[in-house]
Amino acid sequence: MALSDADVQKQIHHMMAFIEQEANEKAEEIDARAEEEFTIEKGRLVQQNRLKIIEYYERKEKQVELNKKIGASNLLNKSRLEVLKAQEAHIRNVLHEAQQKLHIVTKDRASYNRLLSLLITQGLCQLMEKGLFVRCRREDQSAVEAAFPSALQSYNQLSGRKCKLEIDTANFLPAEICGGIELVTPGNRIKISNTLEARLEMLAQQMLPEIRSMLFGANPNRKFDN
Structure with missing residues (x-):
């Protein structure tokens, strides 16, 4: 028994609806998988850059601490040198005073x-x-x-x-x-x-x-x- 045009059109519409549903489901599945992969990759990149930032600031902190120690050491050495210079100057003054009094020996x-x-x-x-x-x-x-x-x-x-x-x-x-x-x-x-x-x-x-x-x-x- 031959199908009427209406039956043919109905089957065509039915097949088209089925294909469209399949396509929508496949698209949703692809979207979901893409979203999941995006979330995973975003999390990985965020974590990777977070570790880089932490490492960068740790290096900065260590460098700042090292600079502080170097600065403190330089100041300490400078103050020690100034003290030594002052001491040597005082010793020279004492010896100069002693030399000025040598003439007393001949009296x-x-x-x-x-x-x-x-x-x-x-x-x-x-x-x-x-x-x-x-x-x-x-x-x-x-x-x-x-x-x-x-x-x-x-x-x-x-x-x-x-x-x-x-x-x-x-x-x-x-x-x-x-x-x-x-x-x-x-x-x-x-x-x-x-x-x-x-x-x-x-x-x-x-x-x-x-x-x-x-x-x-x-x-x-x-x-x-x-």
Whole structure:
């Protein structure tokens, strides 16, 4: 039995409706899967970037902390250097004051004459020469010459040697120094400086650790006493 046009149209509409429903269901399924994949990918990207941001700010925080430590260390070192400079300046001032008072040594002529004899004897023992020139201030010439006999006697007792001493009248020491002598070998090959200033400088270097401790107290961080 042949289908009428109406039946054919009805079946066509029925098939079209079925196909459309299938297409809609498939589209909804695709949309749902796409939405799910989008949500998953979005979550992954959000988490990934969140970790990157956290890592970035952790690095920043560590860098800030490191900069703070470096800055604090630099300030501490700078303050220590300033303290050391101030201490060294104070020590220089103390030594300068001591040097300014050296002239007091020459006021007591008897003590100064004994000191000249000792300074000459020490120089003789250091050089061990047969003949030496002695340099002194012009104003000390007579006192130095008077100290020769006792100095030479002490030298002979200590070393068993003899030496000829002569004032170097061509080269007196500057009048501005406080006193003392220099011993010079012939030809100016070797010189021993036993001026009061030279002795003070040598003594200051030897006693520098003690001077620091006396002025500023013991420093537990100092490894070397110099």
